[in-house]
Amino acid sequence: MYQLLSQHGAARRGVFHTPHGDIQMPAFMNVATAGAIKGAVSALDLKRLKCQVQLCNTYHLHLRPGDDVVRKLGGLHRFTRWEGPILTDSGGFQVFSLAKLRNIKEEGVTFASHVDGHRIFMGPEQSMRIQSNLGSTIAMAFDECIENPAEYRYVKQSCERTVRWLYRCKEEMNRLNALPDTINPRQMLFGINQGSTYEDLRIHQMRQIRELDLDGYAIGGLAVGESTEEMYRIIEAVTPEMPKDRPRYLMGVGTPVNILEAVRRGVDLFDCVMPARNARHGHAFTWQGIRNMMNAKYTLDESPLDPECDCPVCQNFTRAYIHHLFKSGEMLAMRLCVIHNLYFYNTLLEKVRNSMDSGEFDAFASRYIPVLGNRI
Numbered sequence: 001m002y003q004l005l006s007q008h009g010a011a012r013r014g015v016f017h018t019p020h021g022d023i024q025m026p027a028f029m030n031v032a033t034a035g036a037i038k039g040a041v042s043a044l045d046l047k048r049l050k051c052q053v054q055l056c057n058t059y060h061l062h063l064r065p066g067d068d069v070v071r072k073l074g075g076l077h078r079f080t081r082w083e084g085p086i087l088t089d090s091g092g093f094q095v096f097s098l099a100k101l102r103n104i105k106e107e108g109v110t111f112a113s114h115v116d117g118h119r120i121f122m123g124p125e126q127s128m129r130i131q132s133n134l135g136s137t138i139a140m141a142f143d144e145c146i147e148n149p150a151e152y153r154y155v156k157q158s159c160e161r162t163v164r165w166l167y168r169c170k171e172e173m174n175r176l177n178a179l180p181d182t183i184n185p186r187q188m189l190f191g192i193n194q195g196s197t198y199e200d201l202r203i204h205q206m207r208q209i210r211e212l213d214l215d216g217y218a219i220g221g222l223a224v225g226e227s228t229e230e231m232y233r234i235i236e237a238v239t240p241e242m243p244k245d246r247p248r249y250l251m252g253v254g255t256p257v258n259i260l261e262a263v264r265r266g267v268d269l270f271d272c273v274m275p276a277r278n279a280r281h282g283h284a285f286t287w288q289g290i291r292n293m294m295n296a297k298y299t300l301d302e303s304p305l306d307p308e309c310d311c312p313v314c315q316n317f318t319r320a321y322i323h324h325l326f327k328s329g330e331m332l333a334m335r336l337c338v339i340h341n342l343y344f345y346n347t348l349l350e351k352v353r354n355s356m357d358s359g360e361f362d363a364f365a366s367r368y369i370p371v372l373g374n375r376i
């Protein structure tokens with residue numbers, strides 16, 4: 001259940017109650033693709049990094065180790081040792097972006113595994129069964145994620161199919177939750193808004209899916225080829241159509257600036273591989289902007305990665321040391337940088353919430369939007 005605590009223009013401060021604990025919103029979800037954050041970071045680390053929600057990927061876990069295996073091991077919470085809320089995606093995004101030779105029909109999608117090429121069928125029911133086996137807190141509806149730009153007629157047809165798929169998802173989820181041996185009988189379901197960059201399709205589809213009275217709603221199909229301005233325009237068009245008493249999740253977005261801009265437009269929940277992925281390439285997000293730790297100017301720099309950061313890395317290590325680890329190809333370089341970046345993202349959202357609680361969100365956003373994207 002989502003509780004709206006305060007509103008700041010279109011921006012929202014709220015709390016989402018789940019069977020695995022409360023999520024203070026706006027919030028950032030930390031992406032643990034195959035049950036681990038890439039960069040050798042575990043659930044034990046996440047507890048120290050202000051992480052509230054872990055996100056795991058249905059497609060990857062279905063291929064390896066197999067959702068039946070995770071189920072036998074008690075579900076994702078027991079398997080990964082993360083006790084808080086977990087969101088699983090539907091597998092749709094990976095099926096459409098990673099898998100080869102896919103064939104879409106009304107029933108679902110047949111595709112070849114990117115691991116060994118074997119043929120797999122996934123439709124709404126399969127996605128719900130896999131997510132039920134994983135036992136996540138929040139399951140995402142199975143949808144088609146279309147890359148931008150896309151042809152209007154195709155997007156319209158695809159959106160209509162995604163709505164039909166959503167009805168099937170809901171029915172299957174209700175059936176699975178009622179089974180006596182379900183790992184999480186209170187598993188929640190979020191629907192996904194699609195419609196590419198066409199406002200009329202986005203709004204029409206949102207109005208259709210909000211009729212289903214789901215636990216939350218996501219905006220999908222953004223940050224997949226369109227410009228940042230187009231993305232903001234679509235968010236602005238869709239959020240007024242989203243139920244006020246449900247969380248709003250913008251999928252796969254984005255940079256710290258993207259997140260602040262989307263919060264301003266009424267989004268509550270985010271996920272992105274960027275903090276971990278960029279960290280593995282030596283890019284650190286800081287309160288002064290983005291630092292490239294490969295840069296030779298850090299060779300003798302004894303200051304912390306970010307002097308304004310309280311994370312375990314900034315409290316202990318110097319820029320010189322982290323620079324050396326990257327130059328030497330040490331695994332620790334990635335781990336330390338990922339820890340810092342996740343802490344930074346989780347702290348960014350914490351500061352957003354605090355600024356709302358003290359009535360200073362606009363000032364906070366105006367202060368940091370011009371700074372956080374700078375390369376320094």
Ligand SMILES: [Zn+2]
Nearest residue numbers: 309311314340
């Ligand atoms: Zn730090």
